[in-house]
Every structure is written in structure tokens, then in C-alpha cells.
Amino acid sequence: MTERTRANVTTQTPLGDLGRRLAARRAQLGLTRGEVAARAGMAAAYLGYLEEHPGGAPGTGPLIKLAEALETTVTELTGGAVDVPPGPGRAGREPxxxxxxxxxxxxxxxxxxxxxxxxxxxxxxxxxxxxxxxxxxxxxxxxxxxxxxxxxxxxxxxxxxxxxxxxxxxxxxxxxxxxxxxxxxxxxxxxxxxxxxxxxxxxxxxxxxxxxxxxxxxxxxxxx
Structure with a gap:
């Protein structure tokens, strides 16, 4: 998962509402802030800050950890795939x-x-x-x-x-x-x-x- 996530890291300023996307993905997986924070190795209070403050801009490292914890990619979390049709990735090895x-x-x-x-x-x-x-x-x-x-x-x-x-x-x-x-x-x-x-x-x-x-x-x- 780490290799897949790193391949989707962008060096540009995150696009879209990161906090909204974090909260939406967490809710989709049925996880609490504490559970996601534990997976990402960060404080639940910091995750709460990112979800509730539009200006929150974590560095590349925390973004990678959050993407891994939420089973998604940095591109998805930062809104970089908003205008991209779904499904451009390769098929899984054993679908x-x-x-x-x-x-x-x-x-x-x-x-x-x-x-x-x-x-x-x-x-x-x-x-x-x-x-x-x-x-x-x-x-x-x-x-x-x-x-x-x-x-x-x-x-x-x-x-x-x-x-x-x-x-x-x-x-x-x-x-x-x-x-x-x-x-x-x-x-x-x-x-x-x-x-x-x-x-x-x-x-x-x-x-x-x-x-x-x-x-x-x-x-x-x-x-x-």
C-alpha cells in the first residue's frame, strides 16, 4: 500500500477541501477519529483539527500516513482526481x-x-x-x-x-x-x-x- 500511495503524492498545494474529504472517507469506512489517528500514528486532536479547519495543510508525510490509514490515495484526499473519470488504475492481480x-x-x-x-x-x-x-x-x-x-x-x-x-x-x-x-x-x-x-x-x-x-x-x- 505504501508504494501505491507514494506514487500518487503531488508536490503541489493540496486541492479541494481536505477536511471534508478526510471526514467523508472516514465515515465511509465506519471509523472513528481515534481509530484513524491510531492507524496513521498521529494524535486524534490533530486529525480533528485537519477535519474542522479548511486551512489545515499537513506535509507530505502525514498525508501519506492518512491515505494509508483511510485505504485511499493522497490524490483522492487532496481533490486532485475530481475531474478525472473513475477507474483509470490497473486491474488488481487477482480480481x-x-x-x-x-x-x-x-x-x-x-x-x-x-x-x-x-x-x-x-x-x-x-x-x-x-x-x-x-x-x-x-x-x-x-x-x-x-x-x-x-x-x-x-x-x-x-x-x-x-x-x-x-x-x-x-x-x-x-x-x-x-x-x-x-x-x-x-x-x-x-x-x-x-x-x-x-x-x-x-x-x-x-x-x-x-x-x-x-x-x-x-x-x-x-x-x-
Whole structure:
């Protein structure tokens, strides 16, 4: 791991919000500050400072140790891969491919996030990202009338979410296929709005709710 991490060290000033990325990666792994600090051989108070102060700028040594402790790379922690498509690394030496169970797929879908919606249009199939939530096992998202995601209403569509870990050349994907419909019941609209985690990132007025009722849910995982 040390050799892999050192290969991703940059001598430039760290990019992005380091503290936010440290906290997010720690939460993703389910680790406490104390556990990460112990792994990195540093004081938990110092890790807390880095997470809570945007101006925190540790040297190369602490960054390498934090990347190792969080099972990622310095490039990822400093935001250097923000504009780079996921998956540029090499495949693992002995990759293992497994099918996910329905329960695992539902767990990975979670309650909300960003996924990719595949929908047919007049000029051919299109795939667009949407902010979604999971309500009663259905995929729900908010859009605007006439926007590309709104064209899903009344169609059979595909919806996909995935996570890629470039540091270890592993990841997973979940595919939902089902019928999409516009939510017209006012009570259901209010309930979805109340349960919405956040407004669509695209901004603007987007008050049209669409639900995708899953017909099949499948998934796969690659581990090194």
C-alpha cells in the first residue's frame, strides 16, 4: 500500500477541501477519529483539527500516513482526481467477481444519492444523472416538465448506481429496471417532498416527481 500511495503524492498545494474529504472517507469506512489517528500514528486532536479547519495543510508525510490509514490515495484526499473519470488504475492481480444478493443491492442503493437514469428519447437512448431517494423500495427523483429525466414517465427505464475505489481497483454496481411513472397524487407528492434529502443539484424549479417501480434489481462486485 505504501508504494501505491507514494506514487500518487503531488508536490503541489493540496486541492479541494481536505477536511471534508478526510471526514467523508472516514465515515465511509465506519471509523472513528481515534481509530484513524491510531492507524496513521498521529494524535486524534490533530486529525480533528485537519477535519474542522479548511486551512489545515499537513506535509507530505502525514498525508501519506492518512491515505494509508483511510485505504485511499493522497490524490483522492487532496481533490486532485475530481475531474478525472473513475477507474483509470490497473486491474488488481487477482480480481474476484461476485453477484450481489437482492438484500445487498437494496442496502447499497441506500436511501438517497446520485444515480444514472437511462431513458429513450426521440433522438435515441440517453443517460443522465439524477439526485434520487428510495421510498417504499421505489426510486424517486424530482425533475422539471420537459427536462430529459421527465421523459422517463410511462416508459420502461434502467437506473444504475456504482462506487469505484481506484486505490484498490475494486468497486460495485447496482442496476434497477422497471416502469417509471409521474406522481400525480398530492399526498404522495407532499410525502416525497418531506422525505427528500436535498434539492436537485441542477437547481431551478423542479417540482415534478417521478417514481421507478423496480421490476428487477441486480448487482455485482469486484474485489482485489
Amino acid at each position: 474476484r467477481f461476485t453477484e450481489l444478493t437482492p438484500a445487498e443491492c437494496r442496502s447499497l442503493l441506500g436511501t438517497h444519492g446520485v444515480g444514472r437514469l437511462a431513458v429513450s428519447t426521440g433522438t435515441g437512448p440517453v443517460i443522465v444523472p439524477v439526485n434520487y431517494g428510495v421510498v417504499d423500495d421505489a426510486i424517486a427523483f424530482r425533475t422539471a416538465l420537459g427536462a430529459t429525466p421527465s421523459l422517463a414517465a410511462g416508459q420502461e427505464v434502467a437506473f444504475e448506481v456504482d462506487r469505484i475505489d481506484d486505490a484498490f481497483s475494486q468497486g460495485w454496481s447496482v442496476l434497477v429496471r422497471g416502469h417509471a411513472r409521474t406522481v400525480t397524487d398530492e399526498r404522495e407528492q407532499r410525502r416525497l417532498t418531506e422525505q427528500a434529502y436535498s434539492a436537485p443539484w441542477a437547481g431551478g424549479t423542479r417540482d415534478l416527481w417521478v417514481r421507478v417501480e423496480p421490476r428487477t434489481v441486480t448487482g455485482r462486485r469486484i474485489t482485489a
